[in-house]
Amino acid sequence: xxxxxxxxxxxxxxxxxxxxxxxxxxxxxxxxxxxxxxxxxxxxxxxxxxxxxxxxxxxxxxxxxxxxxxxxxxxxxxxxxxxxxxxxxxxxxxxxxxxxxxxxxxxxxxxxxxxxxxxxxxxxxxxxxxxxxxxxxxxxxxxxxxxxxxxxxxxxxxxxxxxxxxxxxxxxxxxxxxxxxxxxxxxxxxxxxxxxxxxxxxxxxxxxxxxxxxxxxxxxxxxxxxxxxxxxxxxxxxxxxxxxxxxxx
Amino acid sequence: xxxxxxxxxxxxxxxxxxxxxxxxxxxxxxxxxxxxxxxxxxxxxxxxxxxxxxxxxxxxxxxxxxxxxxxxxxxxxxxxxxxxxxxxxxxxxxxxxxxxxxxxxxxxxxxxxxxxxxxxxxxxxxxxxxxxxxxxxxxxxxxxxxxxxxxxxxxxxxxxxxxxxxxxxxxxxxxxxxxxxxxxxxxxxxxxxxxxxxxxxxxxxxxxxxxxxxxxxxxxxxxxxxxxxxxxxxxxxxxxxxxxxxxxxxxxxxxxxxxxxx
Numbered sequence: 409x410x411x412x413x414x415x416x417x418x419x420x421x422x423x424x425x426x427x428x429x430x431x432x433x434x435x436x437x438x439x440x441x442x443x444x445x446x447x448x449x450x451x452x453x454x455x456x457x458x459x460x461x462x463x464x465x466x467x468x469x470x471x472x473x474x475x476x477x478x479x480x481x482x483x484x485x486x487x488x489x490x491x492x493x494x495x496x497x498x499x500x501x502x503x504x505x506x507x508x509x510x511x512x513x514x515x516x517x518x519x520x521x522x523x524x525x526x527x528x529x530x531x532x533x534x535x536x537x538x539x540x541x542x543x544x545x546x547x548x549x550x551x552x553x554x555x556x557x558x559x560x561x562x563x564x565x566x567x568x569x570x571x572x573x574x575x576x577x578x579x580x581x582x583x584x585x586x587x588x589x590x591x592x593x594x595x596x597x598x599x600x601x602x603x604x605x606x607x608x609x610x611x612x613x614x615x616x617x618x619x620x621x622x623x624x625x626x627x628x629x630x631x632x633x634x635x636x637x638x639x640x641x642x643x644x645x646x647x648x649x650x651x652x653x654x655x656x657x
Numbered sequence: 658x659x660x661x662x663x664x665x666x667x668x669x670x671x672x673x674x675x676x677x678x679x680x681x682x683x684x685x686x687x688x689x690x691x692x693x694x695x696x697x698x699x700x701x702x703x704x705x706x707x708x709x710x711x712x713x714x715x716x717x718x719x720x721x722x723x724x725x726x727x728x729x730x731x732x733x734x735x736x737x738x739x740x741x742x743x744x745x746x747x748x749x750x751x752x753x754x755x756x757x758x759x760x761x762x763x764x765x766x767x768x769x770x771x772x773x774x775x776x777x778x779x780x781x782x783x784x785x786x787x788x789x790x791x792x793x794x795x796x797x798x799x800x801x802x803x804x805x806x807x808x809x810x811x812x813x814x815x816x817x818x819x820x821x822x823x824x825x826x827x828x829x830x831x832x833x834x835x836x837x838x839x840x841x842x843x844x845x846x847x848x849x850x851x852x853x854x855x856x857x858x859x860x861x862x863x864x865x866x867x868x869x870x871x872x873x874x875x876x877x878x879x880x881x882x883x884x885x886x887x888x889x890x891x892x893x894x895x896x897x898x899x900x901x902x903x904x905x906x907x908x909x910x911x912x913x914x915x916x917x918x919x
Binding site for chain 1: 658659660661663664666667670671674694695696697698699700701702704705706707708709718719720721722723724725726727728729732733735737738739757836837839840853854855856857866867880892893895896899900902903906907909910913914916917
């Protein structure tokens with residue numbers, strides 16, 4: 409009898425967690441390079457003592473977290489007009505050197521630091537083919553080609569300043585999220601088959617509000633249903649206690 | 658329940674977004690104003706199960722982990738430094754910069770500030786000053802009984818003085834560039850200050866490599882695109898609304914919880 413309450417409880421905890429994931433998706437609806445996540449649950453089968461009139465082993469299924477899946481589908485491209493904003497439209501990640509090691513991101517909002525190095529919004533160096541990329545004020549108008557080549561034209565002479573590096577991984581979903589739009593991994597980066605980026609734009613978050621809101625309603629109703637179930641279970645218990653506990657006269 | 662606080666961070670972020678948009682729209686007609694953009698990043702993640710954790714001693718791994726996010730934060734509000742349009746004013750002391758660079762202005766306390774707003778006037782002493790009376794550096798003094806002033810693309814200021822047929826060079830305007838223009842500190846009145854993030858100023862002659870040209874009789878308008886801003890405003894408002902829906906959904910779930918034992 410207690411099991412039904414515990415099974416309900418496991419579902420309610422799962423609903424809370426699903427709600428947290430949806431809330432995080434909706435909170436990041438304007439975060440560039442953000443990839444929506446979906447919580448996935450699995451059955452956890454527990455064996456229980458069979459009831460008096462039943463034969464064979466009895467099982468109940470609890471809900472258990474299986475994982476949070478990342479949907480790595482391409483986000484929309486939003487134009488910003490800023491020279492160093494890069495929207496990646498191919499698979500892969502930009503490489504960022506942080507004091508804690510190499511990090512990866514799809515958020516291409518970059519700018520220059522006081523020494524003219526190309527950095528991300530936390531001031532960490534964006535990696536090019538040969539380390540960081542440095543741009544001097546004298547370089548004038550900067551052009552970043554779809555393959556990541558950074559160049560400028562000074563006095564009519566083309567000048568290549570570096571190439572923004574894009575790397576890919578065998579298993580995208582095993583990248584660890586660190587916040588600040590960064591990922592880390594112990595996997596070895598691989599060379600992507602093709603690289604395509606747009607200057608002056610950012611890849612917006614791929615969260616689709618319609619889907620999130622409908623999931624939210626679904627989770628809310630499932631929670632409600634379980635709460636009602638628990639309540640009827642509780643009523644049953646109460647009735648049992650009142651009826652059985654009454655002293656026969 | 659985390660959903661409540663996560664949605665609250667989302668609402669805060671969208672509020673910042675709306676504030677930035679409001680400021681852009683308010684400055685639509687401010688000379689040489691550069692529109693700003695709020696940039697967001699996700700907050701820390703709590704690892705319930707780290708991606709790539711082992712699921713058996715046979716070397717099998719969970720293909721994905723369980724990482725719960727904590728919401729969103731504003732990473733930066735950055736300035737988009739694209740060129741604004743040039744608007745003709747026919748005022749001889751209006752100078753627009755076409756291309757990169759800033760005018761250097763001496764503030765009242767003697768320190769330098771930088772501006773792209775070239776709507777200058779003359780002080781009682783004939784000095785070229787901003788609308789707040791701050792002297793443009795290096796100083797340009799226009800002699801008395803000057804008939805006309807011309808400023809060429811390279812910043813040379815020539816004055817035709819009464820009784821003199823050939824114009825005289827009375828000054829040279831300079832432009833200043835920074836390694837990172839987005840790192841300048843905006844202090845209002847169209848002025849920017851140098852910061853450790855901007856790097857040190859590098860002065861140069863207008864029209865030389867890497868520096869913009871000057872255009873007399875024109876002003877640079879703001880680069881705010883009203884259509885962009887209004888669409889951004891609409892999406893920010895909707896995002897705010899959706900985050901508030903999450904709060905009310907989470908609230909309903911909590912309400913159900915509290916009614917369970919009744």
